[in-house]
Amino acid sequence: MTIESLRWADSHLDILDQRSLPMRVEYLSCTTAVEVAHAIRTLAVRGAPAIGCTAAYGIALAAIGARHEQPPALRAALAAADAVLAASRPTAVNLFWALARMRAIWSTADTAPLMVDRLIREAVDIHRDDIAVNQRLGAFGATLVPDDANVLTHCNTGALATAGHGTALGVVRSAIEAGKRVHVFADETRPVLQGARLTAWELQHDGIPVTLLPDGAAGQLLASGRIDLVIVGADRVAANGDVANKIGTYMVAVLAARHGVPFHVACPLSTLDLAIDSGREIPIEQRPAAEVTGFGTERWAPEGIDVFNPAFDVTPAELVTSLITEVGVILKPDREKLLALARTGALLRETG
Numbered sequence: 361m362t363i364e365s366l367r368w369a370d371s372h373l374d375i376l377d378q379r380s381l382p383m384r385v386e387y388l389s390c391t392t393a394v395e396v397a398h399a400i401r402t403l404a405v406r407g408a409p410a411i412g413c414t415a416a417y418g419i420a421l422a423a424i425g426a427r428h429e430q431p432p433a434l435r436a437a438l439a440a441a442d443a444v445l446a447a448s449r450p451t452a453v454n455l456f457w458a459l460a461r462m463r464a465i466w467s468t469a470d471t472a473p474l475m476v477d478r479l480i481r482e483a484v485d486i487h488r489d490d491i492a493v494n495q496r497l498g499a500f501g502a503t504l505v506p507d508d509a510n511v512l513t514h515c516n517t518g519a520l521a522t523a524g525h526g527t528a529l530g531v532v533r534s535a536i537e538a539g540k541r542v543h544v545f546a547d548e549t550r551p552v553l554q555g556a557r558l559t560a561w562e563l564q565h566d567g568i569p570v571t572l573l574p575d576g577a578a579g580q581l582l583a584s585g586r587i588d589l590v591i592v593g594a595d596r597v598a599a600n601g602d603v604a605n606k607i608g609t610y611m612v613a614v615l616a617a618r619h620g621v622p623f624h625v626a627c628p629l630s631t632l633d634l635a636i637d638s639g640r641e642i643p644i645e646q647r648p649a650a651e652v653t654g655f656g657t658e659r660w661a662p663e664g665i666d667v668f669n670p671a672f673d674v675t676p677a678e679l680v681t682s683l684i685t686e687v688g689v690i691l692k693p694d695r696e697k698l699l700a701l702a703r704t705g706a707l708l709r710e711t712g
């Protein structure tokens with residue numbers, strides 16, 4: 361079975377419900393943009409590229425729901441869906457990138473049937489292109505992975521977090537496809553446990569060797585000299601190369617620098633946000649206290665305790681060895697290199 365985070369079925373979107381993994385593999389069927397936004401907010405679907413694809417389908421569903429309206433009323437319904445989806449999660453820029461692509465379609469198409477048809481096609485294209493993009497960045501990243509490598513990763517950046525193949529885990533998959541032996545060490549990724557529940561399940565499912573560790577063991581592991589490189593994904597990369605990713609990534613980056621281990625960030629160009637000057641301006645989502653005081657129905661922290669639960673942190677560019685993208689590897693990313701990349705037109709092409 362190939363892992364499919366999303367399945368489009370013409371009039372509905374089936375989302376692999378990541379809240380149930382690894383215990384149950386079940387799909388959640390959505391027919392409205394409100395249902396899609398709820399699935400994003402509650403982490404039924406998560407991971408920056410997957411969130412972007414899902415939001416695009418949310419707009420396609422809104423278009424189908426209002427297909428019998430005149431263009432002005434259809435546009436109003438789409439604008440309302442856009443607002444609901446944009447408010448679902450703040451950090452992953454792929455969400456806003458995908459919504460902007462969808463807006464560009466409905467502001468140009470003039471008849472309702474044409475608008476609906478083109479919006480559906482655009483969402484399907486965003487979904488399909490993401491797999492191709494991950495395969496391209498995976499191939500570039502695989503050149504950085506030595507044979508018999510031990511790779512430390514954080515959060516889940518695989519097929520579950522994307523349309524398929526993955527970003528950081530896509531690099532691992534491509535290295536294995538190129539004949540290299542790779543062993544993944546997966547941080548459990550407190551508090552939502554994307555590493556323990558999702559990365560461990562996904563890699564086991566595909567027969568990729570994986571060892572799970574508590575987040576606090578990463579320092580000991582890096583100090584032991586067993587890790588050849590760290591590869592993580594990203595939710596937003598600022599113009600100066602600062603990287604927002606799952607909470608705990610910054611600690612891993614500092615530890616990797618302390619122990620002289622390369623720290624690579626694999627991300628599609630749709631994760632770059634050159635409108636944001638530095639990581640300090642990236643909006644960081646704060647999640648509910650209940651994620652830290654317990655899990656599911658179980659509670660272990662005392663009632664009334666104050667909780668700090670940011671979902672993401674920012675790793676300064678100076679700690680990043682490379683950005684691995686679908687147009688190549690950017691060593692030691694900085695403002696100059698990212699602006700030079702923008703000047704090539706690659707970002708414009710990606711953002712339509």
Ligand code: MRU
Pocket residue numbers: 406407408409452514515516517518521522526527528554592593594595605606607671
């Ligand atoms: O809160 P999540 O699970 O959506 O956070 C996901 C991450 O931080 C991933 O590392 C990131 O989106 C890159 S996924 C290819």
